Amino acid sequence: MSSSVHRITVREMNEIKCRRQLAVMNRLFKQWQKLSQQGNYNEKRISQLNTIYTKIERDALEIAKQTSRHLVQLNKDVKEFTVVLMEEMRDVREKRLDQQALNARTEIYRQRNYIELIALLRQQLPTETDLISALEQASSLSVEQMNLLVFRALSVLEINSTQPTDVEKQLLSELKAQSEEVKQFWHSGAPQSPFSLQCEQIALMIEKLKQIGTTQEVQSSEQQLNLIQAMEQSSKRHLRADSLLLTMASQLRESQQKIELVDRIEQLIDELAIFENADRTVIEDALKLMNSGTLIQYTQMIEKLEVIIEQAEQKIIAQAQRKTVLDGLSQLGYQVNDNAVKSWLDDGKVVVTHPSTPGYGLELGGTQTRFQTRTVAFSADRDINRDKDVDAIWCSQHQQLQEIISTSDGELVVERALAAGSGEMKVYENQNEQNQSHNKVLYNRPRTMSK
Known part of the structure; x- marks a missing residue:
């Protein structure tokens, strides 16, 4: 033949891809380990993922000596495990965000009920000074101890109190559910109105914003909720509540996007670091941006890092x-x-x-x-x-x-x-x-x- 076009593959192509994927996997595994150590995590699942990681880590020990065929398989294993870790962490984070919001609302209702219970005891059974004093100093007790104390107070009230009012019935119903560890004990009384359910949904979302949103978003949402609750009953009040819910849902999505983009930047920094002549200036700029960037800035930085990594990889492969x-x-x-x-x-x-x-x-x-x-x-x-x-x-x-x-x-x-x-x-x-x-x-x- 006088002239020809060729395509060549070399083992370095597979090795670099493996090193990049391993850098991502190692960071994700460390993040997953921190999540798994925070309690309420399936021990069997922890053991499964640890076993998979240990095997991949062992297979990657002599990566420089492995053949292209072994590197292709290793890269496949690493990619699959990386996807598993990402899905696992996303699921855990979502569940924990929901639980943190629920715990915060539970604590707010719990404290309110303690105050109202103490007031009810003082009004109906002022001679129960020891019980009242115990409730006033109950902040240092565990949840189990508090539930026992609430159950004791309920028993005393049921034996000695007169016919309770509707407000007192609602309080007693919530306290009974609380002492029995009902998940959302404040829903255990009389049926809530659609508007009160809207307000509770907004309150739960505010607690989520406190975890992953900005202070400005939290303050604005709290102010708007107070204004809506102060409005007279009307269809306009429901519309305002619906509008606030949509706004907060958008804010939560954007906050979640930022978390995912920051994770991606961290992963790309690790990938770039595997190259000996990595540009430290770009890495430093990316680290600074992670604390205060916008969605657009994060996206632009990701694109920039991906281009730099691709160029560094192609340079080595071409050589x-x-x-x-x-x-x-x-x-x-x-x-x-x-x-x-x-x-x-x-x-x-x-x-x-x-x-x-x-x-x-x-x-x-x-x-x-x-x-x-x-x-x-x-x-x-x-x-x-x-x-x-x-x-x-x-x-x-x-x-x-x-x-x-x-x-x-x-x-x-x-x-x-x-x-x-x-x-x-x-x-x-x-x-x-x-x-x-x-x-x-x-x-x-x-x-x-x-x-």
Whole structure:
């Protein structure tokens, strides 16, 4: 063949992808460990994920010595485990956010009920000074101890109190549910109105905003809730409550997005750090932004980091690919200069020669995964009948080159090629066959590439 387009894969491609994925996985696993240590986590599930992580960690110990086939499998395992960790943490965070909001509302109702219970005891049973005093000092007690104290107070009231009012009935009903550890004990009394349910939903969302939103959002929502509750009963009041719910839902989604984007930035910083010449300035800028950025700024930083990582990866891969090809040609007897890899990377092409075909050379060009090879001549004044023979020789050598590259755990594939002797051969001015990468082109009629 006289000219051909090749695609080459080298093991470094798989190794870099593995190192990047491992950097992401390690960060996620550490974050998951912190979540799992905060209590109420399934011990069996903890054991399962720890076992998977330990196996992957063991498989990755000698990553520099592993074959491409093993690296592909390792990368697959790491990706799958990373997805599992991300879904696991997202689920845990959502559940804990809901639980934290519920706990906060529960505590608010609990404290209100303690105050009202003490007032009721003072009004109906002022002689129960020990019980009243115990309730006043109950803040240091555990939930179980408080429930026992509430149950004791309820028993005393039921025995000694007169017919309770509707308000007192509601309080007693809530206290009874509270002492029995009903999840939302304040719903245990008389049915709540649609508006009161709206207000409770807003209050729960405010508690969530306190966890992941901004102080300004929390204060604004609390003020609006107070204004709505102060309005007279009307359809307008319900509409205002619905509008506030929608606004807060949007704020919570944006806050959650920020958390996920910050997680992504942290992961990309870890990926960038695997490259020896990583730009520390970009990493420092990303770390600063994480504390106070907007959604747009986070997105822009993610795009910037991804581009930088891709460029760093491609630089290493391009060098490995070109070195693999040139090393293979050297084994075939081609005269390859020490700076051939650099010349190819810098100039986008390089020309190498073979002693068996004086007056001719092989040009390799391209800066991506795909590259082109073609036979070239060093003189326009030559016996052009030899061109086809030189093309045929290169065709035979190419098959040998494929075999050499396969032994180094790589693969060379021909995507398109021209038959030997097709078209005019590119000609270089023959100044120095040992350094053809810097010679001037005298004649070059483009050859039409066929698939």
